[in-house]
Amino acid sequence: MKSRIAFISEHASPLSTIGGVDAGGQNVYVGELARQLVKKGYEVDIFTRRENAQLPQCLQWATGVRIVHVDAGPAQIIPKEQLLPYMAAFRDNMIRFIQEHGITYKLVHANFFMSAQVAVDLKQMLHIPFVVTFHALGHIRRLHQGEQDKFPAERITIEKEAIRQADCIIAECPQDKEDLMQYYQAPANKISIIPGGVNPDEMYPVDKQIARMRLKLAPQEIVLLQLGRMVPRKGVDNVIAALPKLKYTGAKVRLIIVGGEDGARDPEIARLKQLAKDLGVAACVTFAGQRTRDELKYYYAAADLFITTPWYEPFGITPLEAMACGTPVIGANVGGIKYSVLDGKTGLLVPPQNPDALAEKISELLLNRTLLQEMSANAVKRVQTLFTWQRVAHLMNNVYEKVILNHSIAVNSTLPEDLSLIDNAFENLVNTITVCKQQLRAPLQEAARQMYRCLLHGKKILVCGNGGSASQSQHFAAELVGRFEIPDRPGMPAIALTADSAVLTAWSNDYGYDQVFSRQVQALGRKGDILLCLSTSGNSNNILLAMEAAHQQQMTCIALLGKDGGPAADYADIGLIVPSGNTARIQELHMHLLHVLCTLVERKIAGLYANNEAPAPKTGALAIPVMNG
Ligand SMILES: O=C(CO)[C@@H](O)[C@H](O)[C@H](O)[C@H](O)COP(=O)(O)O
Numbered sequence: 334m335k336s337r338i339a340f341i342s343e344h345a346s347p348l349s350t351i352g353g354v355d356a357g358g359q360n361v362y363v364g365e366l367a368r369q370l371v372k373k374g375y376e377v378d379i380f381t382r383r384e385n386a387q388l389p390q391c392l393q394w395a396t397g398v399r400i401v402h403v404d405a406g407p408a409q410i411i412p413k414e415q416l417l418p419y420m421a422a423f424r425d426n427m428i429r430f431i432q433e434h435g436i437t438y439k440l441v442h443a444n445f446f447m448s449a450q451v452a453v454d455l456k457q458m459l460h461i462p463f464v465v466t467f468h469a470l471g472h473i474r475r476l477h478q479g480e481q482d483k484f485p486a487e488r489i490t491i492e493k494e495a496i497r498q499a500d501c502i503i504a505e506c507p508q509d510k511e512d513l514m515q516y517y518q519a520p521a522n523k524i525s526i527i528p529g530g531v532n533p534d535e536m537y538p539v540d541k542q543i544a545r546m547r548l549k550l551a552p553q554e555i556v557l558l559q560l561g562r563m564v565p566r567k568g569v570d571n572v573i574a575a576l577p578k579l580k581y582t583g584a585k586v587r588l589i590i591v592g593g594e595d596g597a598r599d600p601e602i603a604r605l606k607q608l609a610k611d612l613g614v615a616a617c618v619t620f621a622g623q624r625t626r627d628e629l630k631y632y633y634a635a636a637d638l639f640i641t642t643p644w645y646e647p648f649g650i651t652p653l654e655a656m657a658c659g660t661p662v663i664g665a666n667v668g669g670i671k672y673s674v675l676d677g678k679t680g681l682l683v684p685p686q687n688p689d690a691l692a693e694k695i696s697e698l699l700l701n702r703t704l705l706q707e708m709s710a711n712a713v714k715r716v717q718t719l720f721t722w723q724r725v726a727h728l729m730n731n732v733y734e735k736v737i738l739n740h741s742i743a744v745n746s747t748l749p750e751d752l753s754l755i756d757n758a759f760e761n762l763v764n765t766i767t768v769c770k771q772q773l774r775a776p777l778q779e780a781a782r783q784m785y786r787c788l789l790h791g792k793k794i795l796v797c798g799n800g801g802s803a804s805q806s807q808h809f810a811a812e813l814v815g816r817f818e819i820p821d822r823p824g825m826p827a828i829a830l831t832a833d834s835a836v837l838t839a840w841s842n843d844y845g846y847d848q849v850f851s852r853q854v855q856a857l858g859r860k861g862d863i864l865l866c867l868s869t870s871g872n873s874n875n876i877l878l879a880m881e882a883a884h885q886q887q888m889t890c891i892a893l894l895g896k897d898g899g900p901a902a903d904y905a906d907i908g909l910i911v912p913s914g915n916t917a918r919i920q921e922l923h924m925h926l927l928h929v930l931c932t933l934v935e936r937k938i939a940g941l942y943a944n945n946e947a948p949a950p951k952t953g954a955l956a957i958p959v960m961n962g
């Protein structure tokens with residue numbers, strides 16, 4: 334059966350024309366991801382604020398994808414900085430729609446902080462788990478824009494609460510994950526890195542001259558392209574400011590700026606036009622305004638270089654689109670751009686807000702046509718392997734499935750008896766650890782000292798136990814023979830007596846299980862060796878007989894025991910008794926004790942070399958230097 338899920342994207346609808354002040358990557362993200370998720374078996378409803386009274390409440394936008402227009406504030410475009418007061422109405426009307434239509438959503442995917450706030454409420458009221466992609470973080474914006482950031486101050490608090498409540502947080506690049514962890518204390522295990530993508534049927538390489546003919550651009554000019562939302566953060570002024578600094582003296586260079594509206598209505602375009610005039614480069618800057626998505630590939634393909642130098646970019650879809658069309662990118666070394674653009678391979682990275690550095694890199698690339706061609710091929714390949722919406726949907730589907738599964742487990746398994754069993758097991762373990770910490774410090778130290786001495790004198794450690802303790806014996810031997818925490822140290826001789834099925838079965842079959850370890854101790858043990866025994870009860874006959882055999886061989890017996898130690902406590906030279914009546918807890922503590930012993934012994938052995946107590950081995954396998962006596 335298909336799973337129905339809800340996207341919330343309060344200000345960014347896939348219906349909007351890209352390049353408007355608030356219409357950019359998020360609109361594409363929501364639409365493309367929804368379409369691809371349909372192929373994974375989902376039905377997606379995208380809830381977005383009604384910006385136009387003429388639109389129907391619910392519109393079938395693509396197969397399996399509906400857009401639901403939610404009434405929240407006036408039905409007109411409102412800058413997203415002013416939308417927060419309408420979000421309560423958004424939430425209430427969204428819930429009304431869900432209830433009137435009797436829909437059950439398996440999951441909500443919130444986009445941007447205001448949608449996340451709605452998702453938090455939905456989770457509380459309707460018990461729907463949610464995933465969030467923030468697309469930008471308020472804290473980082475504040476850092477970069479200070480007072481010019483016009484979002485309400487509550488944004489950061491809302492983001493923090495959403496992070497606390499979310500079932501999974503989608504970071505769009507490694508930097509985004511770091512920011513979430515550093516500024517919001519988001520737990521790493523709640524974050525999945527999933528980038529944005531490109532639709533290869535929409536963005537693909539087109540012959541440069543054909544693209545230019547379509548756009549009526551001069552075939553012989555050098556074209557630099559800047560495309561996207563026209564807001565100060567995007568650093569378009571930085572690109573204009575680089576133009577007079579270009580050292581390139583070949584063909585005429587033209588900068589085409591796609592996005593934004595007519596200068597009179599768009600203050601940012603007016604500002605950029607004025608800047609171009611002031612710098613004397615107005616004649617080589619073309620303001621192309623907003624373009625339909627169909628036209629964008631021609632712009633990307635017509636350009637020799639795509640340039641994007643924002644101060645902050647949580648992901649950035651335009652550099653990917655440019656690369657998909659085979660156009661190398663010079664991008665700011667920030668956020669998602671430093672992840673999508675491979676410096677030196679698919680383009681170059683520059684510091685933001687630095688026209689000199691940008692001018693230098695543009696000139697460098699324009700002078701190296703061979704490199705530009707290589708970068709173009711690399712760019713297409715990189716996008717097609719890593720950044721298609723198909724791949725994004727595949728990764729997202731994995732996240733959704735995990736969230737949906739965990740949610741249903743949580744809902745169906747909150748039986749009070751289960752919970753109290755879980756809690757008891759943890760509390761029991763914590764208590765046992767606390768008691769052991771006090772009681773076992775001295776014997777642990779002594780056991781480690783004995784083991785170290787034994788190994789230093791060229792002797793070995795034999796280990797045995799039954800059942801769970803048998804596997805722990807092997808676990809311990811493996812840590813010593815191989816390595817534990819310190820690489821490049823000599824192997825230490827340790828043998829688990831539980832691992833040779835031929836010996837175990839023959840001796841048990843022919844003489845009895847009680848002799849299964851003692852026989853091996855006689856055969857393998859020598860004076861000065863250690864026998865390490867594990868027994869939760871201290872009662873197992875084969876363990877007691879093994880210790881007897883060890884004493885006859887003048888070996889030292891160390892025993893990890895439980896309960897009251899049983900008779901084994903009397904046989905052992907050093908007994909480490911876990912004072913618990915619960916076999917499982919005893920075994921858990923035994924494993925911990927074995928690891929602590931590994932740490933102590935390994936450090937001592939490794940320290941031998943560090944302190945020059947022994948010559949470092951010259952060639953071949955490392956060996957512990959043997960001391961006589
Ligand atoms: O793992 C477990 C219980 O948690 C069992 O396999 C358990 O190790 C076996 O019953 C052993 O035979 C118990 O022997 P011992 O610890 O009393 O010497």
Ligand SMILES: [Zn+2]
Binds near residue numbers: 920
């Ligand atoms: Zn067990």
